[in-house]
Amino acid sequence: MEGCFHGIYYIMMLNLRGKVKNTLVVLGLLCLPLFVFSDTTKKMMKEGDKVFAVYYDQGGAETAREECTIPRNLQMTLTTLSYSPYYGIKSELKSGSIPDGAVKVFDEDGTLRLVETYKDGKRNGTVTSYFKSGKVSSNSFYADDKLNGKLTAYSRDGKIASEIEFIKGVIQNGNVYGMEANESMNIGEMLGRFAEKRRLSGKRILLVTDPENKDTAREIKLLFTERGAEVVTAGTVKKINEGDKGADILIAEADFQFYDIITFTCAPKSIDVNSDLGNTLRKSFNDGKVITAIGDAEAILARAGLLVSREAAKPEKETIEFELSKIQNLTFKEGVVVNDKIVTASGSKNIKDFVSETVKLFKMD
Known part of the structure; x- marks a missing residue:
């Protein structure tokens, strides 16, 4: 996207009596190449019995749509699920294409809760989720839509709650809230159910x-x-x-x-x-x-x-x-x-x- 710089100048002109006169003249637009990358946002919505993840450009136009399969017994709103990246949600692209770059998810109050990095229609790069307070909830890295590297989950006080090492989506080692991690775990559903069970934390x-x-x-x-x-x-x-x-x-x-x-x-x-x-x-x-x-x-x-x-x-x-x-x-x-x-x-x-x-x-x- 290109931005334009507006130039406004005063020109000194002589009037008929030979006096100098200041005249305001708008010379026009001096266009300079100010490149701005627009954000992509994502929302989850239900249509009939189906759940979709819908991607929008900065102008609010739909760019892509995925159909989602959600694990049973996750008692969460669609908004909460949309900023919960590890809950075992499976998705299939139905229309459009997901732009390269950052995809952001906000909650009902407009607070940023998740930033994912996409390339070639898949998660490739860092993924960071946030608590309502703005503190980091988790950090991870994806390659070709699979967890690759360390996933770190934090508690609200900033302490590390879980650390798991992945290679191409397969758990190598680590711990999940005190339990030893192994490749047989469904890490998404486990983290999701733990978060659901901690819904009354602080109450x-x-x-x-x-x-x-x-x-x-x-x-x-x-x-x-x-x-x-x-x-x-x-x-x-x-x-x-x-x-x-x-x-x-x-x-x-x-x-x-x-x-x-x-x-x-x-x-x-x-x-x-x-x-x-x-x-x-x-x-x-x-x-x-x-x-x-x-x-x-x-x-x-x-x-x-x-x-x-x-x-x-x-x-x-x-x-x-x-x-x-x-x-x-x-x-x-x-x-x-x-x-x-x-x-x-x-x-x-x-x-x-x-x-x-x-x-x-x-x-x-």
Whole structure:
């Protein structure tokens, strides 16, 4: 692309009385060869049952389109997948051609998340991904569309999390988040699933439970912890020493404002849903907290006034269903229900989906 330099000059002219007069004259355009390489950007989109990676030039015109095959169980948005280069996504060119040079991927907020180097329609050269903060998430090198050389993945604090050596796409040695790397690993899916499981990294969860529902609480805590969250249990009995039965803190000691997710697994009788607690829960919800309940604990949300004119999971117990049926404009659905930032589940058989749907409310970094 060529740029042009605009020349503007003053010319001194004599008027009829012999006086010098300044006249502004635009001489025109002095065109100089300012070469600028335009960026190519990539976005992923879904059309029917198919997923495509679409490449655009700087003017927004489509230059190429690939059809993508995505591994199952990667619970990510298409935008997140588009800037995740090692997640085992396979693609096939359907139209156009990918220009040589840098291909950039941005997230919904316009933040740069990935830069790939292309030549002859394939990744050839460095690939760098970034966290939302702008810090480098990973560095790697490709040759003929295959990893070749060292892949280094970083944690958010800048420490090296994984280092793997490749030759023509085949793992030679290294480690993947503490596990020894070997050629039998599907490195893309492994890194992808690890990132998915760390979606709640840095998030704090208050898990309100009681002895009657300790098994449910234990399983939920494990699933949330696997996804990177810090889980604090609140209950009717507080453990004094490590190894004691009981919760980390008493329910009365819980300060809801310090948590991103508030989850109830306890029976309604275990907690006094007075006006103070109701106000606290409503304020927490209005402040953007995620409020969740499973089984009988749905009644706690109902008593706090959080289920009016909403959809909620149909409770397994008839007594709880009867209580909830009196809530104005409340409709029931089976299984797990997400309504705004409120997640409810019918019972313990829905634990995995209950946690999974809660996790989906948080974007991956």
